[in-house]
Each structure stands twice: as structure tokens, then as C-alpha cells.
Amino acid sequence: MGFDLVKISELANSIHHFGDVFKRKLFTKNELNYAHSGSGLCEERLATRFAAKEAVIKALKLSEAGIGWREIEVLKLPDGNCEVALHGRVAELAKSMGVADISLSLSHDGDYAGAVVALRCSQPEVNNSLYDRHSL
Numbered sequence: 001m002g003f004d005l006v007k008i009s010e011l012a013n014s015i016h017h018f019g020d021v022f023k024r025k026l027f028t029k030n031e032l033n034y035a036h037s038g039s040g041l042c043e044e045r046l047a048t049r050f051a052a053k054e055a056v057i058k059a060l061k062l063s064e065a066g067i068g069w070r071e072i073e074v075l076k077l078p079d080g081n082c083e084v085a086l087h088g089r090v091a092e093l094a095k096s097m098g099v100a101d102i103s104l105s106l107s108h109d110g111d112y113a114g115a116v117v118a119l120r121c122s123q124p125e126v127n128n129s130l131y132d133r134h135s136l
Contacts, residue, residue: 002059002117004051009111011050012043026050026069034076047113048106049074055117056084056102060094067093074104082106084117098122 014022023032027049035045053072057063071090075083084102086094094102100122106115 001119002055002057003114004054004058005112005114006047006051006054007111008043008047008108008113011047011113015043015046026053028070028073031074044108044113048108048115051113051115052082052084052104052106052117055104055115056086056090059102059117059119060090060097060099062090062093065089065093074106 023046027035027046031046031049035042035049052074053069056072057067067090068088071086071088073085073087075085077083082104084104086102098121099119101120103118103120104115107113
């Protein structure tokens with residue numbers, strides 16, 4: 001599992017300070033198109049997607065892997081739900097870990113946006129250190 005919480009105003013400040021270069025570094029074309037559709041929710045939509053990307057990185061334990069932000073994409077589905085699509089190196093790493101499915105929950109309220117990610121693996125990992133700590 002992975003969780004992340006983003007302060008929307010801080011992400012908005014970065015967007016205003018660094019502009020489109022910042023947005024294009026973090027978000028895919030589809031994510032940017034969705035965020036700019038409609039009115040008034042662009043910063044909230046981008047903040048939830050940033051939180052989702054961070055939550056995926058935490059769930060996959062990739063914080064030191066040097067992956068690209070756009071290799072993790074949040075897609076808005078026709079039914080209103082969202083899902084995670086992995087690309088490039090992140091997709092390869094997830095596949096090698098046996099990740100079969102990624103569940104995603106997004107939310108924003110006030111100045112905060114959050115995301116929870118749960119992974120389902122086809123080949124469960126056995127963490128021997130858990131057994132070593134609790135062995136008698």
C-alpha cells in the first residue's frame with residue numbers, strides 16, 4: 001500500500017512559479033488535458049494526481065529508483081472512476097514484482113489532496129525479515 005497527502009496551495013505555487021515546464025515534467029498530456037477541462041478544479045486535479053504518483057512510488061518502494069513522473073499516469077475513466085497506468089521502466093519494475101492490479105482512491109477537500117494505492121500481486125512476496133523478527 002501507499003498513501004500521500006499534498007497541500008494544493010504549495011503545488012499551485014510551484015506551478016505559478018515554474019509554469020508549463022514544471023507541469024510537463026510531472027504530468028502526461030492526458031492528465032493535463034483532464035485537469036484543464038471544466039472550470040476551477042485544475043490545481044485540485046493536478047494535486048490529486050501528484051499524490052497518486054507519490055502513493056504508487058511508495059507502494060512499489062521505488063523512491064530510490066530514479067523513475068520519471070510521467071511513467072505513472074492517472075487516467076479518468078468514462079464512469080468517473082480513475083485508474084493508474086504504468087509506462088516504461090515503472091511498468092517493467094512492477095511486472096517483475098508480480099503486480100497484477102493497482103487499486104486507487106483519490107480525494108481532495110479544502111487545501112489538501114490525497115491518494116491511496118493498493119497493489120495486488122500475482123506472486124506474493126515473502127519478506128523473510130518478518131519471520132526472523134518473530135521467530136522463537
